[in-house]
Amino acid sequence: SWAVDQANNLPGGNGANGGDPSLVGQVAEALVKRVLDPHKKVQIATCSALGVFVEAAGDLMAPYLEPVYRILMQALQKYGTRSRLVLFDTLGVMAEYVGAAIGEGLLPGMYVPPMLRLWNDIATENPFDRSLLPLMECLGSSTVVCGLNYQPWALESFEMAMSTIEACTIIIAHEDDLDDIDEDMTDPIVCAVDLIDGLVEGLGPNFAALVNGSARFGPTFQNVLQSVAEHFVSGVRMSAFALLGDLARLAPSLIEAGLPQLLSEAISSIDPVHPATCNNAVWAVGEVCVRCGENAGPLIPHAADLVASLIPLLMGNAVDMDGNELSLPGIAENAATTMGRLASVKAEFVSPELGRFLLGWCDGMSKISNPVERRDAFTGFVRAVRVNPHSIQNTGSEMGEVITSILFAVVSWHIPSSEIAPNLLSGPYRFEPFPAEFSELLASLRQLLLDLKTSSGEGWNQIEAQMPSNVKRLMHEVYGLS
DSSP states (O other), rough: HHHHHHHHHHHHHTTOOOOHHHHEEEEEEHHHHHOOOSSHHHHHHHHHHHHHHHHHHGGGGGGGGHHHHHHHHHHHHOOOHHHHHHHHHHHHHHHHTTGGGGSSSOOOOOOHHHHHHHHHHHHOOOTTOOTTTHHHHHHHHHHHHGGGGGHHHHHHHHHHHHHHHHHHHHHHOSOOGGGGGOHHHHHHHHHHHHHHHHHHHHTTTTHHHHHOOOOOTTHHHHHHHHHHTSSSSSSHHHHHHHHHHHHHHHHEEEETTHHHHHHHHHHHHHTTTTTTHHHHHHHHHHHHHOOOOOOOGGGTHHHHHHHHHHHHHHHHHOBBBOOOOOTTTTTHHHHHHHHHHHHOGGGTTTTGHHHHHHHHHHHHHTTOOOOHHHHHHHHHHHHHHHGGGGGGOSSOHHHHHHHHHHHHHHHHSOSSSSOOOOTTTTTOOOOOOOGGGHHHHHHHHHHHHHHHHHHHHHHHHHHHTOOOOHHHHHHHHTTTOO
16 A cells, blocks of 8 residues: 555656656655565555556556566466455556556567467366456557567467457357356457457558468458447447448458448448447448548448438437437537538438538537547538538427527537636637638638528528627637627
8 A cells, every 4th residue: 555655646647747767766666566465365465556557657657667577487387366356457557657668678579479378278268267258358458558579470460369259169169048148258358349440549550461361360350340230239249330430441341241241240230229330330330431432332321321310410310229318428519520521422312401500510520528529520511511502491499499509519629628717608709710620621611601691681680699709809800790
């Protein structure tokens, strides 16, 4: 607990506020000395304390990583199962909080090979062994942080993950009653898929060459991806769609052949009864849309089903199996982004029914925090409105209310990402400028708002009269609405 107290005295922010590097070294040394204690309780307590300390110290740990990893790898050989579980958690914390330093120089060569050997030993005996889960999670975090420095072990890690999926799938298939299969039995598959996703993120475009270079699993990768995307356990599908989205971003050649079926599975999983799976499926389809660019061909058979699945998420009227309304954090903005990405491929995919969900789309867009996703959402929105301008009159709401919703969404570009003042709309002017890198979108939004003003005629005066003073100033200075 002395170590935990010392951790609490360190500055926050991943070591960004200075801190005392010598203090970090002293505490790390004191803790690591106890890691090899023969008593199980001391091992568990020390590893836990080290994890807490690393979380607080962040990148201040960088100068001390070599001796720490050396001793932790000795512990890995000596520990029993319970102590090893805690050790894996600590190694995962190091990957997450120390940052790029864990992937530099000779360090990965100290800790990756022993973990791969242990994985092979345990999995050969029992692929369902629970201690494999934190081991795979730890390696998955390391692949992302190490990036291309992980390449010497990438093929072995990929083939181990694929072997795990294969072995667990075969065993589960021989169960007499699939209703008896619970999340616990499929956890190794989930962790293996997540590890492969880590390899995609870490290796980027080089991941495709890795798969194609695997004599054993290269030819079956497409089939395995398909099987996890259509898996009957939603947790497996959740990880599969995270992988699908990253493959679309970074290694699209690997999904081209199976894209029709993969898109069908993703769209059929846009079901709010399983919120996390639903969110990942929405995001993955959006990434596929980005990859399609202006080539609408792959999306034509799926566009209508996709729009139909996204509308309830945008309009907030998604329900569970009993008809109760579902509130899903993050889903509206995710759906708004994917609708925009679909419309950017071909506006006609979404424009015919735009009136049904225009207000929900505006609301979802206003909540998007990622600037690239927000840009994609608005770009598609403008295109869809241009193709079907009458949709503004077909929402079932007053014209003034619709235009106000669009204005509110546009204003979201200018709200400070830091703390939002309660008097932002009418107090001191604190709106941020529109991002300079998205100047093309700004020009199209200006034109859209000017056209809306023209088309609303006398009604515009009423809309303007209800604008808070700062919004009025923003519209005048940035969008030319005088």
